[in-house]
Amino acid sequence: MGDKRTESTMTRKELNRQMRMAVNRFDLSETDGESWAFLCECGDEDCQEWVTLPVQRYEALQRADRPILAPGHMLSEPQKARRQARRLVDDAKALEAQADVQIKRAKRNLGGSEPN
Numbered sequence: 001m002g003d004k005r006t007e008s009t010m011t012r013k014e015l016n017r018q019m020r021m022a023v024n025r026f027d028l029s030e031t032d033g034e035s036w037a038f039l040c041e042c043g044d045e046d047c048q049e050w051v052t053l054p055v056q057r058y059e060a061l062q063r064a065d066r067p068i069l070a071p072g073h074m075l076s077e078p079q080k081a082r083r084q085a086r087r088l089v090d091d092a093k094a095l096e097a098q099a100d101v102q103i104k105r106a107k108r109n110l111g112g113s114e115p116n
Helices: 004-025 055-063 077-109
Strands: 035-039 050-054
Touching (some): 004 035, 035 055
Antiparallel strands (some): 035 050
């Protein structure tokens, strides 16, 4: 079970993600350079900072799995380690799925026999 700081970060990250999904779902207009306010994802349960970012910058942070942080805020070392571990687990799952596809392809190419 995660600590309160981690839960707070995940809740804020999810809220930010839901805001973007709502905009996409309802096709609200987005002009180039438009900025939005997002919640800081530092994880401090007392933090109530909003971060104004261009939508494109927000999207880039999300693709890179980087947190939205207010100036001067940072993730704790345990939070950084958990984020890294989560990325490694996701990478391992993707590699395993790729290996399964390659094994099936090899079996099919060999006429159903086990590859050596």
